[in-house]
Amino acid sequence: SRGMSDQGALQPLIKRSMASTQNPKEGAELRTESPTEAGHKPADSATAFMAEPAAAAPAKKEAGIEPWKGISAVEMFWTLFSGLWFGFALQKAGVGNADVIRDQFTFKQNTMLVMFLSASATSLLAIAAMKTASESSKQAAEKAGKKYMSSATQGLFAVGIGGCLIGAGMAVAGTCPGTIWAQLGAGQPKALITFAGALVGAAIIALIHCYIVPFLKTIAPKSRTLASVTGLHPMVAALILLAIFAAVIIVVLVVPGAYKPLPGAADVFGYPYWHPIVGGVMVGLTQIPLTLGVGKNLGASTSFSVIVSNAFQLVGFNNDYTRPLIGGTSWWNVLFVVFATGGAALSALSGNSWYAYDAMAVTEVEAFFGGILLLLGARLASGCTSGHGITGVGHGSLISIVGVAGIFAGGMVVAFPAYNN
Template structure:
């Protein structure tokens, strides 16, 4: 007959083995889970972009001289929803650590950046938006949706990242802050907890969206239809689309420990095309890019965006129906988009949607610079 001590040891051993089995199962399926979540977020965000009509270059350009407000409503709603979502993650005990890890991941590439690089990079990105009528992540929506000349914007973007990689060592030494930032986060700067800053800010931004929508209803700015289901109608409210994008931050934080962004994907793809010997000597910016989920998750996310854009545009009979900008504008705009984004280490998704939602101090410099560059150039274009 087995002693009670022996029985207890076997029970404990069995529990440990079971526990180990659970961990091994999770680790074995971690990549599959991440890919599934990334694809799902890509689907949700693409539907939001395509149905809000912000993949149309004219909608983005019209925002810059306030002819239309669709982009502003979607963007600010996404930021508002992101602030609320991040507040929830920062408060709930089970997700608080994930929130902190995602914050650390966000600030990593920005440690060598300062106000100057954020402002100049943002202004260049904004000018690229006005010229090309898109932003780094939206390019993939445009390609999937059949927007003419979008592939040239993508080519210009890759050229921008490549040139930035060539000059990055010189830029880094020229504009690197003399001292590291004392406070990376707005809540730390104010000496308050995250939710105490994020939630009042969400109320203010949400009120701005409500006021703009009241005076300029979205249905007066884009083509709408009362027939068809939610997938086949030509457009949705930008407020609904913005909420979808803001909520997409949550599964990303919980599975890949990161937030929405797109420009790192350009660097990752180029790194695979540059011989290791060349990148080590001349293009150190692309050297040592790891072939793991930390480097590739944005590529998977953007790939799902392109596929979903094609399906969504086809279902609503919008595929290949949107006129893009000229080839020279696509190339020049794409170049500025990605050169500026890499200089600032973030784009309209990275700094705009994620950085503001995380209360990153430099994002509050970068985003106004983006719109200042975009609106300033559009004002000049309208005068010519």
């Protein structure tokens, strides 16, 4: 009788074990949660570094083989449209040129600043407009905002350090995680080297992430929005940011010598480049189709982590950091930037600027190590210039403002002594 009682007590445990074996994904979820921009919490144990047991591999490999799985035809259409639009705008604004980005940090050329602030301001307005246009668009915008806030879980210290690394990488390589794809589309061969370096940076973070979780949580803010920190109404906080952005743009355009237009960009729709305000507005408007059509936020650096995570899976390695990025809808991030590459190619070909700036003053070594710095920083900060500077600022995120400040600080610290000649 006692033996039968013990056997009955063991039945729930046996059933749970069998369910975990039959459903590897469910078993993985029982064991741990995962840190991604989808909002998973990071693991707190070094055991996350170890690969999953062999039983989990088949389901994950199958998901990696079908990168489109879970992405509807409608979402694919809006991803295509948004990617083409985003890449076209980046290249037309001239920020796909390495020397333009590098010279921004020494303030020799403020094209990037004008474009960036225009994009951030437009993102703010676009998100505010979606929240007031209709109930459905309001729900979509609020859902996107919650998704962004839940993914940006890093502490202020990690975001600041990560931002500085992004800025340093931008100064060294003359690009950022988003404009790497625009440079590839515009036919710049050195962008391939930066791309390789970025993959290395993403791989390093994937391998060491479980060991740096305590660092990532250092100085975690109690409030994560500018409005909640200041006690202002969200609309008032947004208006203050808009006023600051507008004031800086006006100063840059009015002060003699502060803005030096690229060839053809003196006019609004110049040839081969457009005015950076036009390009920035176009970039900021990308938020609308992404939010309403796909339910996503604008960002570029996650795409590198998705590629690396699926590559690791092919050789039988995964951990708590890479596992949520394997297969399925995570490939949306890659599809978006691939389409952005196509948009940049269309812009370059239509403006006769294909292969331009290949003789830029960025060496192969700078391109590679700059790429590593970019992704090390972007993954530490949980966002890049697009994610923090455009999406995060658009949603009034406090850590995004810290991240952007870090980007400019890191870029200036590197650029002034190394490239101010």
